[in-house]
Amino acid sequence: MSGHSKWATIKHKKAATDAKRGRAFTKVIREITIAARVGGGDPGTNPRLRSAIAAAKNENMPNDNVERAIQRGTGQLEGEQFEEVNFEGYGPGGVGMSLQVVTSNRNRVVSEIRHMMGRHGGNLAETGAVGWMFSRKGQILVAKEKAEEDEMLGIVLDAGAEDLRDDGGAWEVLTPPESFEAVREALTKAGVAPDSAEVAWVPQNYIKLSGTPASQMVKLMETLEEHDDIQHVYANFDIDEKEMAVLTE
Secondary structure, eight states, X not given: OOHHHHHHHHHHHHTTSHHHHHHHHHHHHHHHHHHHHHHOSOTTTOHHHHHHHHHHHHTTOOHHHHHHHXXXXXXXXXXXXXXXXXXXXXXXXXXXXXXXXXXXXXXXXHHHHHHHHHHTTOEEEOTTSSGGGEEEEEEEEEEGGGOOHHHHHHHHHHHTOOEEEEOSSEEEEEEOGGGHHHHHHHHHHTTOOOSEEEEEEEESSOXXXXXXXXXXXXXXXXXXXXXXXXXXXXXXXXXXXXXXXXXXX
8 A cells, every 4th residue: 555645645635725726726837837848838749738737627727727827838928937856855764755846946945845854854865865766657546436446447457557556545546657648538438537647756665654753754745745836745655544544634
């Protein structure tokens, strides 16, 4: 079982408040802008942009917002200039962490991340220190009440998925990056809407946490993900489902 995918499921359920919804919009808009800047404004030829637009639809973002973000990325509209930066570090209990950041001020965000991690039992590390712990994969989460295991297997394996995992309250589907869109579309066409879907950095192994380190880890994840400049936080921790539920109440 993956602590990170449990975390993603809980985060999805808690994301209904206006403040968190606004923060989700900010992060998706930045991802669309960066994707359009790097790969062009045509989602038909830019897989990263297609995924970002799909994430925007999952958040019920108005089409006008999406179009403006694309135009800022391609330079058709003026806007704040962002750069994409990746950071690595360690959390409580030696958990490996990979942070994807989109920021207009690298020096400021480095200082802020270092402070947040230090407050919750973590620290930044040199580039490459933990990157080897993660593999690039499509990760799709589906609430268990939406489909039985046999149905899920039939849909995702035929579409190119490599694994289906039971992650407590959700099914976790892992795909090669190149099969991600096909698997997501197969689920949608079958009427099984994913709760979250992204091409993510998925841990190869997990560190089990409980007690104080588990509490510190959850607080660290919450603090980092509340920062507007931090797009994604990937970490190889696992916390028992019941303990995770208590810690995230």
